[in-house]
Amino acid sequence: MEVIIIIALTGIAIMMAGALNKPGFSLWIAIAGLMLAFILNFRLWNTNLHLFNDMIVYDNFAVVFNALIIVSSALVFLLFHSHYSPWEKHLDEIAALLIFACTSMMLMTSYGNLVVLFIGIETMSICLYVLAGSRKYELPSNEAALKYFLLGSFATGVMLFGIALIYGASGSFDFHGITSYLTSTGNQTSSMFSIGLLLLTVGLLFKIAAVPFHFWAPDVYEGSPTVITTFMGSTVKIAGVAALYRLYAYHFAAIKPIWATTIMIVSALSFFAAVLMALPQKRFKRLLAYSGISHAGFLLMAVLAMNQYAASALLLYAASYSLATIAAFTVLVEVIEVRWDDELSVFKGMGAKNKFLAFALIVAMLSMAGIPPFSGFMAKFMMFSAVAESGYIVLVVFGVIASAISLVYYLKPITLILSKDESNSTNIKLSWEVIIVLVVTLTLTLIFGIFPGLLTGLL
Amino acid sequence: MSSESLILFFIVAVVLVGGALIFSSLVPAKSFNPAKSEPYECGIPTQGKTWLQFNVGYYLFAILFLVFDVETVFLFPWAVIMKTVGMAAFIEIMIFFLILGLGLLYAWKKHALIWE
Numbered sequence: 001m002e003v004i005i006i007i008a009l010t011g012i013a014i015m016m017a018g019a020l021n022k023p024g025f026s027l028w029i030a031i032a033g034l035m036l037a038f039i040l041n042f043r044l045w046n047t048n049l050h051l052f053n054d055m056i057v058y059d060n061f062a063v064v065f066n067a068l069i070i071v072s073s074a075l076v077f078l079l080f081h082s083h084y085s086p087w088e089k090h091l092d093e094i095a096a097l098l099i100f101a102c103t104s105m106m107l108m109t110s111y112g113n114l115v116v117l118f119i120g121i122e123t124m125s126i127c128l129y130v131l132a133g134s135r136k137y138e139l140p141s142n143e144a145a146l147k148y149f150l151l152g153s154f155a156t157g158v159m160l161f162g163i164a165l166i167y168g169a170s171g172s173f174d175f176h177g178i179t180s181y182l183t184s185t186g187n188q189t190s191s192m193f194s195i196g197l198l199l200l201t202v203g204l205l206f207k208i209a210a211v212p213f214h215f216w217a218p219d220v221y222e223g224s225p226t227v228i229t230t231f232m233g234s235t236v237k238i239a240g241v242a243a244l245y246r247l248y249a250y251h252f253a254a255i256k257p258i259w260a261t262t263i264m265i266v267s268a269l270s271f272f273a274a275v276l277m278a279l280p281q282k283r284f285k286r287l288l289a290y291s292g293i294s295h296a297g298f299l300l301m302a303v304l305a306m307n308q309y310a311a312s313a314l315l316l317y318a319a320s321y322s323l324a325t326i327a328a329f330t331v332l333v334e335v336i337e338v339r340w341d342d343e344l345s346v347f348k349g350m351g352a353k354n355k356f357l358a359f360a361l362i363v364a365m366l367s368m369a370g371i372p373p374f375s376g377f378m379a380k381f382m383m384f385s386a387v388a389e390s391g392y393i394v395l396v397v398f399g400v401i402a403s404a405i406s407l408v409y410y411l412k413p414i415t416l417i418l419s420k421d422e423s424n425s426t427n428i429k430l431s432w433e434v435i436i437v438l439v440v441t442l443t444l445t446l447i448f449g450i451f452p453g454l455l456t457g458l459l
Numbered sequence: 460m461s462s463e464s465l466i467l468f469f470i471v472a473v474v475l476v477g478g479a480l481i482f483s484s485l486v487p488a489k490s491f492n493p494a495k496s497e498p499y500e501c502g503i504p505t506q507g508k509t510w511l512q513f514n515v516g517y518y519l520f521a522i523l524f525l526v527f528d529v530e531t532v533f534l535f536p537w538a539v540i541m542k543t544v545g546m547a548a549f550i551e552i553m554i555f556f557l558i559l560g561l562g563l564l565y566a567w568k569k570h571a572l573i574w575e
Contacts, residue, residue, distance in 0.1 A: 012561060019568035191464030198465065 001051050001058070003037045003044070003066060004106050010034070011099035018092025026095040027081045033099070034074045041066050054112040054174060061250075062110035064315055064458050065242045069109070072235045072322045073102040075437050079326075080227045082433035083333055094134050098231065101127035105239035109246065114163045114173045114200075117243060121159070121207060124239065125152050128232060132224040144223025151216045152206070159203020165196030175251045187254050194258060201262065204247070208240035209289075210296045211269040221289035226336055229285060230329035233292050234322035241299040245314055248303050256306065263304050268395055270297025271402045278409050284332055284342045287409055288325070291368060294406060295321050298380065298399065301387045309386035312456035317383050319455055320367060320375035320448055327364035327441040331357050334428050347416040353427045358417045360438045367445050369410035370403050375448035382456065519571045523563070530559055 010033025014026045041063055049058040077098060084091055100123065107120030129152065133145025167173055169192040170181035182189070189197070202213065209217040221229045248259060271294040278290035299321070302314035332342060334357060339346045351358040367374035370381075380403060388396045430438075448455055497505055533555065541548050566572060 012558070015565060016561060019565045021568075191468070195465055195468050 001049065001056065003041045004056075004103060006033055006037045006040065007070075007099060007103045007106065010037075011096045011103060014092055014099060015096040018090075018096070026092050027077070030077050030095060030099060031074065034070050034077070034102075038067060038070045038074075041070065050112065054176060055116050056107070056110050057112035058110050060459060061242075061246065061311060062106075064455075065109040065238065065318070066106045068315070068319055068322065069102060069105050069235055069239055072238070072326060073098065073105075073231075075326050075440060076227065076231045076235065078433040078437050079230060079330055079333060082431045083227050083337070089136070090134070094131065097127045097131050097134075101131070101231070102235070105235065108239045108243040111243070111246070112175055114166065114175075114178075117247070118160065118163060121203075121240075121243070122156060124236065125156060125207070128152075128228075128236065131228045131231070132220060134228060135225050138225075140223035141225060142223075144220045147216055147223070148220045155203050155206035155213070158199050158206075162196045162199025162201070162203060165192050165199065167196075169193035169196060179251065179254070182254055189255055189258060197252070197255075197259060198262070200247075201244075201259065204240065204244050205266060208237050208244065208296045208299075209293050210266050210300060211273045211293060212266075214270070214274065214293045214296075217293055218286045218289040221292075222283065222285045222342075226285070226329060226333045226342075229288075230326055230333070233288060233329065234325040237292060237296060237299070238318045238322050241296070241303075241314065241318060244300070245303050245311070249306050249310065253306060260304060263300055264392065264395060267297045267300035267304060268398050270294060270300065272297070272398060275402045275406045275409075278406070281409065282343055284344055284347075284413065287344070288328060288332075291406070291409070292325065294402065295368070298383060298403075301383050301392075301395065301399065304392060304395070305383075305386040305390045307386060307390050309382065309389060309456075311459040313379070313382040313386040315459055316375065316448065316452055316455045317379040320379040320445060323441045323445050323448075324364045324367040324374075324376060327360050327438060327445070328368070330434060330437050330441070331361040331364070334430065334434060338426055338428050344413060344416060347413050348419055349417075349421045351417045356430070356435075356438070357428060360442055361417060362414050363442050363445060365410045365414055367449070369407050373446065373449045375445050375452065378449055378452040382452065516574055519566070523566055523571065526559060526562060530556075 010030060013029050013033070017025045017029060044058055045063055046060060047058070048060070050056075051058065077095070080095065080098060084094065104120045104123035104127070107116055108124065111117040111120060129145055129149040132148050133141050135141040163173070166178065169190050170178045172178055172181065206213040206216075221232065224232065248256075248263070252259065274290045274293035274297065278287055278294065281287040281290060295317075299314065299317055302310045302317065305313070335346050335350070336342055347361070350361075363374060367376035370376045370379075372378075380399075384396045384399060387399075534552075537548060537552050
């Protein structure tokens with residue numbers, strides 16, 4: 001519990017520091033708060049706390065996913081500090097919103113009650129709507145914020161309707177109450193409950209941008225400031241999938257026949273359709289958006305697997321995906337800063353002058369594509385074997401085909417980087433924050449690729 | 460899975476909404492009067508354009524007012540159970556006040572309370 005309180009206090013402190021005209025402290029307050037939370041988080045290992053009448057269940061699943069969320073938020077925060085210029089208005093508010101979004105994501109991984117899940121998702125979404133529009137005077141940023149807000153609030157409404165129907169059928173928001181309702185009916189759900197579950201699923205799938213609820217993702221990712229896109233692409237997606245996993249694998253495991261087909265179709269559609277849609281993309285941000293959609297499909301596989309390997313496969317996949325995404329976006333942020341463009345051609349000949357950036361992007365792309373020795377390979381391997389263990393062989397076959405196709409667009413930037421054409425390459429000077437972010441993400445990508453047991457042994 | 464009921468649910472949703480719209484456009488007696496499409500302003504004919512830009516200060520004041528409205532909503536149930544819960548309830552509501560007060564302090568420092 002202290003973890004969530006400390007991170008919320010960090011956000012308040014940053015906001016107050018900004019209001020009291022003490023700018024420049026936000027990075028240090030945030031890093032101190034996040035580090036403290038990270039340490040305290042691991043003190044809760046194996047304690048399995050049930051807080052506030054089971055509103056919050058802080059088990060080991062919550063501990064590891066919150067650690068992952070804290071680390072990737074901290075990396076995004078470093079990136080934010082390096083790339084939002086100090087003369088920009090409302091800098092501390094943006095920083096505080098990032099931290100508040102992080103707080104609400106911790107609720108999403110550790111809820112024991114549908115209301116807490118809703119509060120977590122809604123707080124996170126409101127922070128993100130504002131963050132997407134945080135470059136007030138840029139038209140694309142405004143457009144992204146408006147699109148995200150309209151579609152996102154609609155999805156929230158759908159989700160809330162679903163929660164209301166589940167409450168109507170079972171008479172409880174609490175998962176103990178819902179479970180005892182399910183056992184009392186012998187896992188034969190009433191149609192009201194099924195419809196509620198379906199609507200709740202739709203809302204959650206929207207938040208992680210799974211096909212067919214993905215239409216907002218490329219536009220919003222493209223319009224938002226790139227640092228915020230990094231946040232949406234990495235941390236937000238992990239939190240959403242963790243929430244989905246907890247909902248299905250923990251609380252609705254008994255009624256798997258009801259939801260398994262839906263999740264399987266959504267998962268297959270996500271990775272397959274997104275891979276095909278990513279192929280013709282010319283802009284790197286849109287490409288990463290579609291790649292994020294396809295990874296959402298792969299992450300959903302863990303929800304489906306539901307055996308003893310599923311949670312650790314999900315953890316490894318989420319970690320490697322978020323690290324690779326953060327690394328790729330960091331390189332993109334640096335390039336955009338110089339070239340003001342995210343067409344794929346800006347990478348042409350980058351390898352000659354910016355060796356470190358080029359190396360980082362290559363590692364990120366290879367990890368996302370699932371090439372050994374990077375962690376993406378082990379993650380995909382674990383995920384596929386976990387799903388195959390549960391008997392979804394067809395899904396695995398489709399997954400393998402999709403990730404083979406995905407190589408085409410992951411290798412495209414790499415060939416451009418390594419091309420000899422040096423006409424438009426400029427030397428990019430990296431700030432210390434960016435160097436830290438890249439070193440941490442690349443090292444962890446390599447470490448988790450060679451020793452996946454460090455993560456998979458946890459759950 | 461009771462998919463029949465699911466389909467039925469969506470059919471009912473579509474029929475209810477669509478039916479209400481169609482029904483309400485078919486049934487009523489129609490009469491046209493240009494005054495009907497004008498914005499209502501106390502019965503007096505409108506002067507000038509109604510698409511005015513409002514001062515954003517109205518919204519700020521409304522939101523700040525709302526914060527303390529919501530505070531009152533929480534205060535009443537708290538006051539009812541304060542005696543039975545005891546000191547813990549008092550401390551918790553004080554933390555709640557502190558957070559709200561910080562919000563007001565923030566708005567104050569950002570000059571939201573000055574009418575420009």
